[in-house]
Amino acid sequence: MDAIANAQEQEGTEAALGFTRTWRKISQIENSSDELGPLQENIAADISQLIGWTPLVEINRIPPKEGALARIIGKLEYFQPLGSLKDRIALTMIQDAEEKGLITPGVSTLIEPTSGNTAISLAFVGIRKGYKVVAVMPDYASVERRMILRAFGAEVYVTDFALGIAGVMSKAEELLAAIPNAHILNQLVNPMNPDAHFRTTGPEIWKDTAGKVDIFIAGSGTGGTVTGAGRYLKQKKSSVKVITVEPSESAVLSGGCKGAHKIQGIGPGFIPDVLDRSVIDEIITVSSEDALIYTRRLAMEEGLLLGISSGAAFVAALKVAKRPENANKMIVTLLPSGGERYMSTELFSSIKDECQNMTF
DSSP: OHHHHTOOOOTTEEEETTEEEEOOOHHHHTSOHHHHOSOOOOOOSSGGGGOSOOOEEEOOSHHHHTTOOSEEEEEEGGGSTTSBTHHHHHHHHHHHHHHTTSOOTTTOEEEEEOSSHHHHHHHHHHHHHTOEEEEEEETTSOHHHHHHHHHTTOEEEEEOGGGHHHHHHHHHHHHHHHSTTEEEOOTTTOTHHHHHIIIIIHHHHHHHTTTOOOEEEEEOSSSHHHHHHHHHHHHHOTTOEEEEEEEGGGOTTTTOOOOOOSOTTSOOSSOOTTOOGGGOSEEEEEOHHHHHHHHHHHHHHHOOOBOHHHHHHHHHHHHHHTSGGGTTOEEEEEEOBBGGGGTTSGGGHHHHHHHHTOOO
16 A cells, blocks of 8 residues: 555656556557657566556447446456466555565475366466466366466366355365465455555556546455455445456345356355455445356457456446446446466357367
């Protein structure tokens, strides 16, 4: 929080996660070097320094067709180095554990129960910092996620989906007991998960919307994003409404029962410890089918190649944007990841079949 509050703002620069990243619009870059002033190096020391400050974009083709009355702004987390919002919490959780003496580079092994994205983020940060990573995930996690983890040298264990989170945690605990110097950061209970979003995601939204954000929408997996970013935005502007999204097939936050669904990354079937329900003003449920349909539409009509949970967040944003009381308001919805990790899933199954059957 102090890093954000005390950041020295310079032309085109902002601070996030303890480093400074420079942004210039293309139109500025196209000007001569004389007009830009003295040339300075703008080179990150390592890839983890590129985490944060993802762009906002107005989604303006689909909403008018659907009768939206409010503006819908998407925060594109696939602009993170490894393509998802989990890059934020991976770096923050590791830094915090190091400061507390819980882990040591070159010695500790990080074990993480995950649907995939958090472990991927831990794996690439771990390479830079000297940690081996072991991922434990349910067997519905896409093959792309498993392949990315293996490409980073991480070990991958899958558990039976029918066993739920209990099966994932049981395997993680088993590995913790068997692997010397192992540590579970555990995004589900780690307070650094929402803290990362309070210190970075929230301030980024506030700054880039010039404080005009009226409604913030994010899916609920661990609950870290909606808790951290939502808390920050409410502190800056008490009238901001915070809405979270969960699958209609597993609407546990809404008082329903857990169930199978196709929206990877949200709807874990239980209420995580890091989720602060007092921050949330409303819970919206979205069906897997609607999430799939609108994720495809976002690609075809908006040019946004996104993951399924992003489609779910957008569906929720559309529902809210159609309400008369929200006319002319600004809705910011968090779009957690890109679509490349879902090519083997039902999201793009028809395209996959078509491409596999192409002939010359």
